[in-house]
Amino acid sequence: MARLTPDNLLLARKIIARFPEPRSATIMLCHLAQEQDGYLSPEAMEQVAELIGATSAEVLGTASFYEMFKMHPVGKYCVNVCTNISCQLLGGEELLEHAEEVMGIRSGSTTADGMFTLEDVECVAACTEAPAVQVNYRYFNRVSPDDFDELLEDLRSGELSRTIPSHGTLGNVRQDLHGDRVANITSPSQQVEPAWFPNGDSDEGPAK
Amino acid sequence: MSDTAVDTQESTQEVPKVVSSRFDVDDGHTLHGYTQSGSFEGYAALRRALTMTPGAVSELVKDATLLGRGGAGFPAGVKWGFCAPDVWPRYVVANGDESEPGTYKDRLLMERDPHQLIEGSLIAAYAIGAAQVFLYVRGEMPHAQERIAAALNEAYEANFIGKNILGTDFSVDIVLTFGAGAYIVGEETALIESLEGNRGMPRLKPPFFPAAKGLYMMPTIVNNIETLSNLPWLLSHGVREYRSIGTEASPGTRLIALSGDVERPGVYEVPQGTTTFRELFESERYGGGIRGGRELKMFIPGGASAPWFFPEQVDLPLEGRVVGAEGSMLGSGAVVVMDDTTDAVRACWRLVRFFARESCGKCTPCREGTVWEERILRRILDGQGRPSDLDLLLDVADNISPGPYPLAAHPEAGLEAVPFPPRQTTICPLGPSSVAPITSAISRFRHEFEGKINRKDSIPVTSAGVTSV
Numbered sequence: 100m101a102r103l104t105p106d107n108l109l110l111a112r113k114i115i116a117r118f119p120e121p122r123s124a125t126i127m128l129c130h131l132a133q134e135q136d137g138y139l140s141p142e143a144m145e146q147v148a149e150l151i152g153a154t155s156a157e158v159l160g161t162a163s164f165y166e167m168f169k170m171h172p173v174g175k176y177c178v179n180v181c182t183n184i185s186c187q188l189l190g191g192e193e194l195l196e197h198a199e200e201v202m203g204i205r206s207g208s209t210t211a212d213g214m215f216t217l218e219d220v221e222c223v224a225a226c227t228e229a230p231a232v233q234v235n236y237r238y239f240n241r242v243s244p245d246d247f248d249e250l251l252e253d254l255r256s257g258e259l260s261r262t263i264p265s266h267g268t269l270g271n272v273r274q275d276l277h278g279d280r281v282a283n284i285t286s287p288s289q290q291v292e293p294a295w296f297p298n299g300d301s302d303e304g305p306a307k
Numbered sequence: 308m309s310d311t312a313v314d315t316q317e318s319t320q321e322v323p324k325v326v327s328s329r330f331d332v333d334d335g336h337t338l339h340g341y342t343q344s345g346s347f348e349g350y351a352a353l354r355r356a357l358t359m360t361p362g363a364v365s366e367l368v369k370d371a372t373l374l375g376r377g378g379a380g381f382p383a384g385v386k387w388g389f390c391a392p393d394v395w396p397r398y399v400v401a402n403g404d405e406s407e408p409g410t411y412k413d414r415l416l417m418e419r420d421p422h423q424l425i426e427g428s429l430i431a432a433y434a435i436g437a438a439q440v441f442l443y444v445r446g447e448m449p450h451a452q453e454r455i456a457a458a459l460n461e462a463y464e465a466n467f468i469g470k471n472i473l474g475t476d477f478s479v480d481i482v483l484t485f486g487a488g489a490y491i492v493g494e495e496t497a498l499i500e501s502l503e504g505n506r507g508m509p510r511l512k513p514p515f516f517p518a519a520k521g522l523y524m525m526p527t528i529v530n531n532i533e534t535l536s537n538l539p540w541l542l543s544h545g546v547r548e549y550r551s552i553g554t555e556a557s558p559g560t561r562l563i564a565l566s567g568d569v570e571r572p573g574v575y576e577v578p579q580g581t582t583t584f585r586e587l588f589e590s591e592r593y594g595g596g597i598r599g600g601r602e603l604k605m606f607i608p609g610g611a612s613a614p615w616f617f618p619e620q621v622d623l624p625l626e627g628r629v630v631g632a633e634g635s636m637l638g639s640g641a642v643v644v645m646d647d648t649t650d651a652v653r654a655c656w657r658l659v660r661f662f663a664r665e666s667c668g669k670c671t672p673c674r675e676g677t678v679w680e681e682r683i684l685r686r687i688l689d690g691q692g693r694p695s696d697l698d699l700l701l702d703v704a705d706n707i708s709p710g711p712y713p714l715a716a717h718p719e720a721g722l723e724a725v726p727f728p729p730r731q732t733t734i735c736p737l738g739p740s741s742v743a744p745i746t747s748a749i750s751r752f753r754h755e756f757e758g759k760i761n762r763k764d765s766i767p768v769t770s771a772g773v774t775s776v
């Protein structure tokens with residue numbers, strides 16, 4: 100665990116190549132490591148640092164700024180209940196209380212069986228669908244307390260395991276950049292004015 | 308627990324769908340759907356742009372007055388013109404960090420019409436001479452990330468992106484990248500820091516625009532997702548048709564997320580400037596009235612950072628300048644309606660807690676001040692407030708944003724509007740935004756605060772009648 104698998108290492112190198120500077124891949128690589136391990140381990144941050152030419156302290160410095168990176172193992176499912184304004188108006192805070200009660204934990208903690216981490220989160224951009232809940236960042240809209248109980252049941256029984264991957268996995272589809280199609284990704288110092296960009300005021304479009 | 312419901316009503320002729328025409332189309336997110344459905348032909352606008360010079364494309368966007376939809380409402384064509392001359396490479400960054408409480412539109416645009424965003428980004432890249440485009444999507448939106456990734460793969464395959472696009476010299480790369488949970492990264496210089504692999508903290512100004520010095524200190528245009536998503540329709544239909552929607556100063560449409568206490572919350576595409584808040588709340592087309600037939604107590608016209616409006620302001624149009632002059636902002640198109648059962652102190656606290664949590668900590672008035680504000684409000688809510696707390700609260704707020712804070716007029720109390728924007732002692736507007744709910748709530752509902760302080764009353768104040776005791 101913790102070091103990237105050979106497949107993921109390959110993927111990491113491809114991701115780095117997409118950016119003009121390797122360090123710009125920091126967040127994407129931290130996501131990749133978290134996808135592999137479910138959280139972001141110190142070993143993973145060391146490896147990310149090696150890959151992008153930074154120190155592990157720099158990677159930790161960046162990663163620790165961002166809410167989504169978990170420095171310790173969390174539940175298989177992160178259950179995020181939005182209590183921000185639009186959700187608050189429609190019962191988000193009561194839903195959170197309900198969640199704490201039925202899960203038997205306070206927000207910010209993980210159930211003893213390691214299934215769930217509950218969090219009281221800020222707006223998740225589903226405000227017209229309040230109160231909104233995310234499970235591993237997948238949306239559930241207009242969630243009543245009964246809906247919530249059902250949701251937990253479905254998660255426990257594995258009913259939702261196909262639609263909701265375990266914590267860490269974001270999109271199931273990745274961008275795929277083929278070398279032969281890429282125009283020109285290099286460091287800024289190697290870039291010049293694009294050949295197709297006309298000097299001055301020519302009336303023509305780009306050459307055919 | 309229905310699937311995301313959006314504006315599902317029939318499109319009628321008088322309100323054109325500029326950016327939302329494929330929201331209800333099942334395969335609108337695919338290349339096939341993009342070219343076969345919607346209010347313009349997918350990728351025809353790119354072809355059209357490529358018959359023009361980049362300068363002419365910029366001029367066209369300038370003539371249209373395409374106002375930025377990310378919050379500040381700055382005209383896109385003008386901003387593009389700020390790129391430092393003769394400095395290369397240049398970059399385009401699409402800001403898909405949507406996290407302003409109440410705001411829900413960019414996620415829809417990314418999930419339901421990613422090709423529209425890609426085509427818009429290509430047009431912007433062409434106009435400014437960009438070497439590369441970054442689509443920066445909020446971390447917590449994997450579905451949007453999947454849809455964009457799939458669309459990028461299709462568009463590369465079809466030669467809409469990459470080398471020698473559509474057989475011309477025009478070549479540019481578009482790369483998808485994610486955030487990881489931080490509201491402040493939506494601020495454009497913080498976003499650039501994040502894209503460089505750093506903590507997402509805003510940069511000191513000047514320069515005021517990343518067009519001067521942005522990503523890797525190179526000219527960078529940061530535009531909101533909705534701004535870029537307008538470009539394909541604009542290039543397809545032309546300036547005149549674009550300007551025929553909305554008003555002279557604010558042409559076109561806006562996606563408005565109408566949330567809170569209305570019968571029909573939803574994301575609606577409305578013409579700018581011609582729709583009033585009343586129409587938005589009450590008409591069957593949009594909100595369908597205040598929930599349960601109750602009374603309107605207050606509303607937020609443009610996201611958590613916007614000062615509140617009250618029943619006196621419902622007849623104002625959704626127009627940036629008007630709303631600004633009246634003491635608030637249209638911001639990110641987030642309208643939050645609160646009825647007379649809303650506890651003003653509690654709503655205020657929740658908004659302030661957001662800013663306290665999301666402060667990046669780079670400057671002291673915001674880092675310390677927002678936390679103080681939240682603590683004071685919390686103790687008032689908990690029945691532990693002190694009589695001096697309101698003055699203390701306003702004093703802390705004044706350290707972050709000195710002088711009169713933007714405020715809606717209150718004719719009954721003889722108060723005139725204080726126009727937007729607020730002053731700031733901080734590096735970015737996040738700190739001053741935390742003051743909006745405080746001054747808004749205290750100016751109108753001081754008695755609710757005092758009720759909680761004097762009666763040590765932690766019971767929610769449920770209606771205007773009860774609070775005046």
Ligand SMILES: Cc1cc2nc3c(=O)[nH]c(=O)nc-3n(C[C@H](O)[C@H](O)[C@H](O)COP(=O)(O)O)c2cc1C
Nearest residue numbers: 375376377378402404405406493494495530531534
């Ligand atoms: C605290 C803060 C958060 C912001 N969040 C966003 C955001 O999530 N999305 C966005 O497009 N703009 C956001 N902005 C505005 C951006 O700084 C920038 O003005 C905008 O992306 C420019 O795009 P536009 O000109 O197309 O509107 C934010 C600004 C501030 C101060």
Ligand code: SF4
Nearest residue numbers: 667669670673733735
């Ligand atoms: S105002 Fe707040 S969020 Fe903005 S730079 Fe200062 S500390 Fe950071």
Ligand code: FES
Nearest residue numbers: 181186222225226
């Ligand atoms: S306030 Fe809950 S999703 Fe926006």
